[in-house]
Amino acid sequence: MDGTYWNIALSNAALGTIGALLGGLVLAGALVWAVPLGIRTRRREPGPPKANEHPTLPESGPVHESSEIREPNEVPRAADESERLTPHQLGGPGSRRSDRQERPRWESGGGGSFGSGGSGRT
Template sequence: MSTEWVHFAAERSALVGLWAILMGVLVVGMLGGAFWLGNRIRNREPRRPRPEEQPHLPDGGPVREEQVNLVPDEITQSRLRLTPYQVHGNMGSRPSPAKRRPRWSRGSSGGFGSGGLGAH
């Protein structure tokens, strides 16, 4: 083995070490730039609300859920076929006099394609 090969190998390992250091400095510089840019963007955002500006509960306490059973209004019979834009004019729904909620058939989830056998 000649001495030239040994010098070349030593120079090559020094270049590899220098390359690793340069890449490390580049990564640290990019992370620092991202942190600086993130701070600039955050400083342009509106400030966070103070505690006294936060929403408060109403005087009567928390609002409760209200359940109402609705019954659809009947569609008037017509000789012509009605399209959806003709139906919605004065059609709507009204509260149901029944207090029990309608349920699906026993043993059925009520969903199409739910994997069950369905109502038989």
């Protein structure tokens, strides 16, 4: 046979197959190498804490949840309409503690469903 045919056959199909096979072998070798590396790394890490090393409750007991009514802060306005405010000009948190701390309640006879448009109790 002529040498030209072998070069064409070797360059197209065979080189692709050999390249995929070598890539797979490299990938498999990297995965096999990673397992012992992970085992050695895990052995150097400290173990889980023992029962007496866990955090304990304070003497006063568990900390309880607190609830308060908040109201929004006013957003400052720019002096000129073309001026933009930067974040440090806006201030801190977007809300503050309200002076009125009573929870709002439903009025008697009012509807219990939000947005239903119904007459409430009948």
